[in-house]
Amino acid sequence: MSLPLVxxxxxxxxxxxxxxxxxxDVVVLATAWFPDAAWTREPVSADAAARSRPMTGARFRGIAVTVTESSPGLLRLDGAASLEGPVPAGRSTAQSAGLAVPEVDLYALVPADPRASLDLVYGWMAAAARRAAGSIVPVDRAHAVVVPDPGAAVDLTLWSAMPLSAQDALPLVRPAMTGARVGPTDVPHPQQSDGTSGPPTFSVTATFEYDGAITVRTGRSTEVPVALSRLDWREFGPWSYHVTWIPPEPEELRLATPSQLHLIARSRVVPxxxxxxAALWRAVGGTVVDSGGFIVPPGELQDRxxxxx
Structure with missing residues (x-):
């Protein structure tokens, strides 16, 4: 069976x-994985091009008409590749690329060195497409368009400068686990002796009758997600609060097309x-990052x- 042309x-x-x-905003997406990503050639929109040109051209009833075109920019990701765009496109392109939106922006991958590995860049493209509810059209048009499921990024991690003990955390998270059996899955244990102080780390699990389980696990790390490296140091910290969903059939997390039961359970646990x-963030501050490595702002967290x- 032949694939539809994009x-x-x-x-x-x-x-x-x-x-x-x-x-x-592809720059926000890019800097989440590539902190030095930047435009080496700024894109110019059609409106900006029109404003920069004098009012000349064909005239009709005294109105000046100027034909202008947008100019794509070049966004350097790392030493291996850049993105060229945006190239604006309409509904027909969006639909052929698997998206139900009226207008899209297209960004072409431009390798800097044909011999360089692009594994990290390809991984970022998949994560960025999922985060932005977009898609990827592969260079070989005989292959199907890749449309990652935006809803698959369920897990969240809060990075904060303030630690919480198990006794303080449980009353905060228990109200958000309505309808679940809540209990410790890992008894508090002290931090390794590394010259730092803080309460013991712990994990707690809420088990739902039909929707699997949610685990909250604390930890401390000297490495944080790349997306946080561009923030003020006061906006995050080394203490992590991982909130993870374990579905009834965990192997479905790896499927491109999970079952309807999985999707129903997922929709119920996302809030x-x-x-x-959100409860942990209100208590200790910090910044929330999703499973794709992208920052989740407070407004989006509230919507979820x-x-x-």
Whole structure:
């Protein structure tokens, strides 16, 4: 069976293309994995191009008409590759790329060295497409368009400068675990002697009758997600609060198309995961990062927490 053709501009032939909804900030996505990502050539929108040109051209009833075009920029990710874009496209391109949005931006992958490994870049493209509810059109158009499931990024981690003891944390997270049996899964144990002080780390699990379990696990690390490296040091810390969903059938987490039962369970636990992270954030501050390595701002966290179960 032949695959449907993706409606892309000719200049993108022979390239891997990241497709995202119009206006998506790809710099924010890029710096979450590549802290030094930056424009080496700034993109110019059609509106900006029009403002920079004098009002000349064809005239109709005294109105000046100027034909302008946008100009794609070049966003360097790392030494191995850059992204060229955005190239704006409409509904037909969006639909052929697997997206149900009226307008999209296209970004073509430009390798800097054909011999360099692009594994990290490919991993980022998949994570960025999931985060932005976008897709990837592979260089070989005979292969299917990759449309990662945005809802698959369930787990959240809060990084804070303040530690909590098990006695202090449990009353905070228990209200967010309504309908579950809550109990410790790992007794508190002291930190290794590394010159730092803090309460013992611990984990607690909420088990739901049909939807699997949610585990809250604390820890302390000298390494934090790349996305945090661009923040003020007061906005995060080494203490981590991992909020993880364990579905009834854990192997379905690795499936591109999980079962309907998995999707139903996931939709019911997502608000609980967010409410737990939000409760901890209100208590100790810090910054929340999703399982794709992207920062989840407080407004988005609130939206997740208040989504109907």
């Amino acid at each position: 409606d892309l501009p000719e200049e993108l032939d022979g390239r891997n293309v990241l497709v995202v909804p119009r206006g998506t 609980s995961v967010a409410r737990i992270a 927490a208040t989504a109907p179960r």
